Amino acid sequence: MKSTKCILFLSFLLLFIGSCNKKPNANEQIIRAWTGKEMMIPDTIHYKILGQDTICSDLWDRPYKILTYVDSIGCTGCQLDLYSWKLLMDSCFEVQPHIGLLFVVCSSDYDFFEQALADYEFNYPIIYDRQNLFDQLNHFPPKPFRTFLLDKNNKVLLVGSPINSPKMWNLYKKMLTRVH
Numbered sequence: 001m002k003s004t005k006c007i008l009f010l011s012f013l014l015l016f017i018g019s020c021n022k023k024p025n026a027n028e029q030i031i032r033a034w035t036g037k038e039m040m041i042p043d044t045i046h047y048k049i050l051g052q053d054t055i056c057s058d059l060w061d062r063p064y065k066i067l068t069y070v071d072s073i074g075c076t077g078c079q080l081d082l083y084s085w086k087l088l089m090d091s092c093f094e095v096q097p098h099i100g101l102l103f104v105v106c107s108s109d110y111d112f113f114e115q116a117l118a119d120y121e122f123n124y125p126i127i128y129d130r131q132n133l134f135d136q137l138n139h140f141p142p143k144p145f146r147t148f149l150l151d152k153n154n155k156v157l158l159v160g161s162p163i164n165s166p167k168m169w170n171l172y173k174k175m176l177t178r179v180h
Helices: 002-021 026-034 057-061 076-080 082-095 110-119 133-138 166-176
Strands: 046-049 052-054 064-071 099-106 126-128 147-151 156-159
Touching: 026 156, 057 099, 064 133, 064 166, 082 099, 082 166, 099 133, 110 126, 147 166, 156 166
Parallel strands: 064 099, 099 126
Antiparallel strands: 046 052, 046 126, 064 147, 147 156
16 A cells, blocks of 8 residues: 555656646746737837937838847947847848847937947947837837847747857748748
């Protein structure tokens, strides 16, 4: 009788432990929750290129967009990695010439940010989100899950940054060369 109880207990324990390993981890849950989700766009958006006001309404009509959200929590310069983004966008245009890059920045120090843009001659449009409207509408996941590949309807195709990740960059390239 004791051995039967022990065997049942051990079987239950092994079954329980085995089922724990099959649950998706937190990263997988974030990716699943965001894939297919429509990115909400605030009614008023303020664009700048190299610190100068500009109009970029055509970006939202592109068949693909990379949207990355940066806030001022932590090292803003580290989060930006503008040099890598500039190199990546050059590669993106070779793969998909109609792609848009949407950098959304919510910062407490836009002067520092504009200096970094000038230093790297980063001439892509930046969305200045002074009121944090993008995050209020979308409730972005934690870092590092704040870069998204969007389709023409602003639905999330991929979650994650292709910067410094060859595996992620390969996923982006595969998605960008899809025929619709």
